[in-house]
Amino acid sequence: MIYWQLFLAFFIPGILGYGGGPASIPLVENEVVKRYEWMTVQEFGEVLAIGNSLPGPIATKLAGYIGYEIGGVFGSVVSVFASVAPSLILMLFLGSILYKYKNSAKVKRLTLFVQPVIAILLGVMAWKFFLESYVGIGFWQTILIAGISYLLIEKWKVHPAFVIFAAIVYGGFML
Amino acid sequence: MRTQWNIFMAFFRSGMLGFGGGPASIPLIQKEVVEKYNWMTEEEFGDMLAIANTLPGPIATKLAGYVGYRISGFTGMLNGVFASIFPTIILMILLLTSLSSFRDFDWVQGMTAAVVPVVGMMMAVLTWGFVKKAGKGFGWEKAIIIGGILFIALQILHIHPGIIIAVLLIIALTLRDKPHVRNSGGGKS
Numbered sequence A: 001m002i003y004w005q006l007f008l009a010f011f012i013p014g015i016l017g018y019g020g021g022p023a024s025i026p027l028v029e030n031e032v033v034k035r036y037e038w039m040t041v042q043e044f045g046e047v048l049a050i051g052n053s054l055p056g057p058i059a060t061k062l063a064g065y066i067g068y069e070i071g072g073v074f075g076s077v078v079s080v081f082a083s084v085a086p087s088l089i090l091m092l093f094l095g096s097i098l099y100k101y102k103n104s105a106k107v108k109r110l111t112l113f114v115q116p117v118i119a120i121l122l123g124v125m126a127w128k129f130f131l132e133s134y135v136g137i138g139f140w141q142t143i144l145i146a147g148i149s150y151l152l153i154e155k156w157k158v159h160p161a162f163v164i165f166a167a168i169v170y171g172g173f174m175l
Numbered sequence B: 001m002r003t004q005w006n007i008f009m010a011f012f013r014s015g016m017l018g019f020g021g022g023p024a025s026i027p028l029i030q031k032e033v034v035e036k037y038n039w040m041t042e043e044e045f046g047d048m049l050a051i052a053n054t055l056p057g058p059i060a061t062k063l064a065g066y067v068g069y070r071i072s073g074f075t076g077m078l079n080g081v082f083a084s085i086f087p088t089i090i091l092m093i094l095l096l097t098s099l100s101s102f103r104d105f106d107w108v109q110g111m112t113a114a115v116v117p118v119v120g121m122m123m124a125v126l127t128w129g130f131v132k133k134a135g136k137g138f139g140w141e142k143a144i145i146i147g148g149i150l151f152i153a154l155q156i157l158h159i160h161p162g163i164i165i166a167v168l169l170i171i172a173l174t175l176r177d178k179p180h181v182r183n184s185g186g187g188k189s
Helices: A002-016 A021-035 A041-053 A058-100 A105-137 A139-155 A160-174 B002-017 B022-036 B042-054 B059-100 B106-138 B140-156 B161-174
Strands: none
Touching: A002 A021, A002 A058, A002 B161, A021 A041, A021 A058, A021 A105, A021 B022, A021 B106, A021 B161, A041 A058, A041 A105, A041 A160, A041 B059, A041 B106, A058 B042, A058 B059, A105 A139, A105 B042, A105 B106, A105 B140, A105 B161, A139 A160, A139 B106, A160 B106, B002 B022, B002 B059, B022 B042, B022 B059, B042 B059, B106 B140, B140 B161
């Protein structure tokens, strides 16, 4: 039963997340936090933070870890399979068909039409993280940490792993 | 055997060095597949990428599976996917389980609290990327209207995103081909 739920929880984001793994993050959150309540927003945020600071595809890291947390090694295998296999099978079978129509407006529209949904889901998630942080550590700490990490990552191109590590150290001493 | 080893190394390297999720590892995969092992031409790789982008799901594993399959069938496919995801999943499990065994200490809670705004910021940046893409694709006015309708459907009416995406995909496929879509039908879901 739990394995079937794990399968669905990662199958749905995998099959609906147009735009690679990052697009499926809010969809995974929707299943894991909202629907099955396996984790709180904060726990999911921690998993995401560690996931972002490690290399490799994000969707499978989430599936692998959350699957393991909920259903052990077999749960991990089921979750990873659910997130990888459907889209890979589509790729192998539909690849040649899509290739023929790759310039058709319909095929191009597929990705575009999903874009706004992902944007809203991601935006809501960002909002929830800020809200969570505001409740936990207050307004000024939140603004300070978010602002500095924005400058470091986006402006000065510091690697996210270092920034997250720095935040962890700061939090360990100051909060 | 040699081929399998090469497939493994190609996707192991691009997986372990690609920080920032699958899309970040695309140029690394291209380097291995096109430049190092000459499994595909530049053009073939581009076509494969375009197709992979129109399909849902994680991009890195689609590429690994497809390239592996083309080079040595089913085994190659399994090998490629395994090499690109397995090492990082193990790292992830090790790090998080060791972190959570210290969870009850105050200073660990401080640590995780400080990470939350960083994640929020990264999500916000990612959001802005998708907003820009939607704005360019639809035109800003239309994108804002569509966004508003979708926001109500998702956050106020609490319709499952899967249903909304399915409806949008059907609209995308049934609309007549014209460069400018007149009726974009935001989300009458």
